[in-house]
Amino acid sequence: MSEFDQLYREVILDHYKNPRGHGVMENADAEAEGQNPLCGDEVSIYVAFGEDGDTIDDVMFSGRGCAISQAATSMLTEMVKGRRASEVAAMPKEELLEEIGIPLTPVRLKCAILGLTTLRLALHKGKGTPLPEGLAELEDLELT
Amino acid sequence: MAVTTHPKLDAHRLRADFPVFEQPIHGKPLAFLDSAVTSQKPRQVLDAMREFYATSYSNVHRGVYTLSERATEGYEGAREKVRAFLNAASTREVIFVRQATEGLNLVAYAWGLDNLGPGDVAIVTELEHHSNFVPWQQIARRTGADFRMLPIDDRGELRMELLDDVAGDANVKVVAANLVSNSLGTINPIERLAAWAHERGAIMVVDAAQAAPHKRIDVQTLGADFVAFSSHKMCGPTGAGVLWGRRELLEEMSPFNYGGSMIRSVRVEDTQWNELPYKFEAGTPAIAEAYGLGIAIDYLEAVGLEAIEQHEHELAEYALERLAELPFVTVYGPPPERRVGLVSFNVDGVHPHDVAQVLDWEGVAIRAGHHCCQPLMTRLGVAATNRASFYLYTVPEEIDRLVEGLRKVKEVLG
Numbered sequence: 326m327s328e329f330d331q332l333y334r335e336v337i338l339d340h341y342k343n344p345r346g347h348g349v350m351e352n353a354d355a356e357a358e359g360q361n362p363l364c365g366d367e368v369s370i371y372v373a374f375g376e377d378g379d380t381i382d383d384v385m386f387s388g389r390g391c392a393i394s395q396a397a398t399s400m401l402t403e404m405v406k407g408r409r410a411s412e413v414a415a416m417p418k419e420e421l422l423e424e425i426g427i428p429l430t431p432v433r434l435k436c437a438i439l440g441l442t443t444l445r446l447a448l449h450k451g452k453g454t455p456l457p458e459g460l461a462e463l464e465d466l467e468l469t
Numbered sequence: 470m471a472v473t474t475h476p477k478l479d480a481h482r483l484r485a486d487f488p489v490f491e492q493p494i495h496g497k498p499l500a501f502l503d504s505a506v507t508s509q510k511p512r513q514v515l516d517a518m519r520e521f522y523a524t525s526y527s528n529v530h531r532g533v534y535t536l537s538e539r540a541t542e543g544y545e546g547a548r549e550k551v552r553a554f555l556n557a558a559s560t561r562e563v564i565f566v567r568q569a570t571e572g573l574n575l576v577a578y579a580w581g582l583d584n585l586g587p588g589d590v591a592i593v594t595e596l597e598h599h600s601n602f603v604p605w606q607q608i609a610r611r612t613g614a615d616f617r618m619l620p621i622d623d624r625g626e627l628r629m630e631l632l633d634d635v636a637g638d639a640n641v642k643v644v645a646a647n648l649v650s651n652s653l654g655t656i657n658p659i660e661r662l663a664a665w666a667h668e669r670g671a672i673m674v675v676d677a678a679q680a681a682p683h684k685r686i687d688v689q690t691l692g693a694d695f696v697a698f699s700s701h702k703m704c705g706p707t708g709a710g711v712l713w714g715r716r717e718l719l720e721e722m723s724p725f726n727y728g729g730s731m732i733r734s735v736r737v738e739d740t741q742w743n744e745l746p747y748k749f750e751a752g753t754p755a756i757a758e759a760y761g762l763g764i765a766i767d768y769l770e771a772v773g774l775e776a777i778e779q780h781e782h783e784l785a786e787y788a789l790e791r792l793a794e795l796p797f798v799t800v801y802g803p804p805p806e807r808r809v810g811l812v813s814f815n816v817d818g819v820h821p822h823d824v825a826q827v828l829d830w831e832g833v834a835i836r837a838g839h840h841c842c843q844p845l846m847t848r849l850g851v852a853a854t855n856r857a858s859f860y861l862y863t864v865p866e867e868i869d870r871l872v873e874g875l876r877k878v879k880e881v882l883g
Contacts, residue, residue, distance in 0.1 A: 333827075333881055365839055365852030366820075389819035391850060392882060397647070436822065 333392065334427060341392040346402030350385040355451025358388075359378055359443030361435055366390035368398055370443045371411075372451060378453070383465030386387050386440060393433050394423075400424050405444065414454030478776040484862045485786035485865065486511040486768075490507045497832030500867035505651055505811050506678060506836050507701045510765075517764040521757050530730060531757055537554075544756050547763030548746075551711050554766045555696070556593050556687040561745040562719065563761050564712045569678035571601040572697030572712030573645075575749065576674050577604035579725040580718065587613035590639040592671075594619045595848055596650040596657065599841040602677040605645050616856055618858035619646075621848065625653040625802045632665050641669040648680035648691075651838040652813030652856065653802035654785065657678075659783045664690030672718065678702055682860065683781055685774040688713055688774055694860060702786070705765035712749070726751035763779075769861075777861045781810030784868065786858045788812045791872045797879050801849060810859030813840075816875060821853045825880060831868070831874040 330464045348357075350371035357370045375382040384402040401421055418438050422429070429437055448454045450458035475710075484490050491500055501509060525539035532538075534843065552560045566572045585591065591605040595618055597682040609616035617635050620628050627646070644666040650658050675693040679687060682703035688696055697717075700709040718862075724731055724742055725783045728751035734740040742748045786805040792798050792814060801813045816824050821837035828835055836856045839846045846852060857871055 333823075338882070363838065365846070367852070388818075391822035393822075395820075433822075433826075 328347065337392065337396045337425070338398035340449065342397040344386075344395055344399040346383075346385045346399065348385050348389065350383070353385075353445045357447035357450055359393075361433070361439055363380040363435070364392050366436060366439055368394065368440050368443050370398075370447045371410050372438065372444070372447050373450075379411070379414060380430075381405050381408055381410060381444045384444065390439070391436050392445050393429070394436040394439050397421065398423055401444065410448045410452045410454055414448050414452075416441075418441050428438070473674050477529040477775060478772055478780040478861060479863055480780060480864045483511075483772065484864070485573035486513060487862050488512060488515070490862070494832040494834070495830050500833040500870050501580060502857040502859065502863070502867060502871060503704070503834050503836045503857065504682075504860035504863070507569040507707070507864065508682060508704050508860055509704070511704055511768055512852045513768050514706070514764045515848065518706060518757050518761045521760050526757065528753055533652050536592075540756055543760040543763075544549055544754070545761045547766075549811075551713075551761040554770070555711075555713055557713055558689065559716065562688075562713055562716050563748045564714065564719075564749045565754050565832045566697070566710045566712050566749075567708055567755065568582070568632055568699040568710035569676055569697040570699075570710075571674055572695075573674065573786065574604050575599050575725040576697075576714070577710055577748075579722045579781065580672070581605070581872045582612060583723060584610060585612040585614040589632065590617055590636065590641055591615070591643045591645065592617050592635060592641060593645045594647070594657070595844055596627065596653065596655060597645065597647060597699055597842070597844070598651050598676060600842070601645050601647060601674070601680075602844065605643065614642065616822055618844065618868045621655075621845075624804070625655050626651065626736075626807065627657055627662075628656075629661060629665075632662075632802035635829070641666070641671040643672050643674060643675040645676070647676040647678070647689055648686070648696075649683065649809050649811075650802075650842075650845075651679045651811075652814055652842045652845050652854070654808035655684065655803050656684075656809060657806050660690075660692050663694075665864065667692070679809065679811075681776075682769070682777075684778040700765060702796065703762075703765055704768055705762035706755075706758045708755040709731065709762045709843055711762075716745065719749070726769075728752045730754075736825075737816075777778065778809075780861060781859050781863075782806075784810045784863055784865065785812065786861075787865055788857065788868045788871070791868055792875075795875055795879075798875060801854060812858075813854045813856045814855055815851060817883070819878055821855045823882050824855050824878050827878045828874040830869070831845065831870060833870050833874050835871070856857055 354374045355372040362428035371385045373383040487509045527536040527540045529541040529544045548560045551563045583799045591609045606616045666673040672694040674695045677696045677698040681698035694715045701707040731751040798819045799815045825837035
């Protein structure tokens with residue numbers, strides 16, 4: 326496969342064109358917004374917890390962004406449903422990158438992990454889990 | 470009426486001066502359509518700078534020895550070339566800075582801090598690059614002055630008729646605008662803006678970063694009080710730029726940076742500043758870079774600024790014509806006769822980053838982003854745009870490749 330075909334491989338295009346968990350969740354248990362001012366990407370993440378108050382029952386996202394950021398966030402919602410907040414908060418970003426499965430330049434890496442970083446921020450706000458390690462290296466991202 | 474004609478520019482021939490085009494990108498010839506962000510460098514500039522470092526380099530205005538004299542000659546020779554390039558009255562009005570951004574900050578700080586206060590107004594335009602927007606916003610805030618913005622119309626042109634409304638009966642002290650918009654390519658009516666500013670007793674500050682590489686600037690007829698531009702966008706090296714200012718204003722202003730070279734005498738009690746332009750050139754300057762800018766000016770003058778402007782105008786016209794063939798592309802900005810060789814656009818439903826990425830694999834380099842113009846992006850209702858920008862080495866075939874690349878973008882991601 327050429328580099329080109331790798332970057333926009335079918336699974337990425339599928340998640341980009343048919344994003345999972347896309348939309349605004351009313352009455353979310355936790356939410357956060359992330360922005361990448363370099364490219365104007367914006368994502369809001371909404372989390373609903375299960376009855377135990379820790380298991381992630383549902384995750385949704387809204388916002389705008391490039392194919393990589395949208396597809397990566399879509400994949401992320403599938404990856405974290407049913408997992409515990411503490412576990413997701415400690416999930417290394419490599420786990421998501423492996424799922425994405427394509428080589429990313431440093432600029433595109435920021436696109437790819439915007440959703441994950443924002444999710445962790447939501448978990449931090451909702452459950453007090455630690456902020457993602459290496460948040461400092463994401464100084465270009467604006468998180469609110 | 471006498472008609473002056475300029476020999477047409479041969480972009481295919483000029484390309485041979487630019488070594489960057491000798492390498493393939495992703496196996497394809499490079500179509501560099503991002504000259505508004507920075508231009509490529511001709512061999513003439515690269516060779517001259519190497520030669521300067523190898524034979525004539527030392528610090529300037531210091532030593533009495535041969536090398537220092539040669540370096541000073543090279544540096545001051547470049548200043549004279551800039552003076553002639555701008556048709557400035559004197560080299561004392563030509564200050565070397567790092568780039569347009571530093572020149573604009575110099576004016577905002579050195580002039581603004583001493584001249585703005587409560588009841589005063591600084592006006593910028595909705596087309597400004599952050600570098601001519603944020604300095605005035607921030608200095609206005611520090612001094613208690615008001616900060617206002619002149620809006621644009623739907624074609625990306627300044628709504629000059631609103632100037633009086635924007636100003637109201639406030640005490641307008643400064644009007645800041647770019648001569649050419651880096652986002653839309655709009656050529657702004659600076660002469661009219663300056664006349665209005667002067668009528669209100671304000672100074673006119675012009676960001677010429679996107680103009681100086683592409684069209685002739687005559688500071689004696691432009692009407693501006695300050696003009697800033699960067700070497701790196703006009704075939705010169707990074708690290709050098711120019712602030713031209715009216716001598717009487719520069720004389721009255723406090724220095725921006727303190728340090729070596731800008732001093733006449735220092736005592737514990739007080740310090741006397743050096744004469745212009747050195748008052749504003751603290752520390753060792755970008756010597757070889759200023760020299761390189763001088764060589765770049767030689768290069769541009771040999772090609773002819775008028776020929777460059779005409780060439781880019783034709784390219785803009787061609788690009789707009791070709792992009793109009795693509796129903797999924799939205800183009801922003803004014804008609805070709807009022808823009809330089811720059812086209813901003815979006816592909817329906819496709820994020821600019823993805824557009825630029827797909828084009829990169831076709832060997833076509835364009836910019837995707839907000840172009841440091843977030844207020845303008847807000848006005849256009851977009852987060853970002855794609856921007857293709859042209860220069861003297863751009864050929865129509867590259868625009869054809871852009872159009873073909875956009876068809877591929879639509880096919881893959883649309």
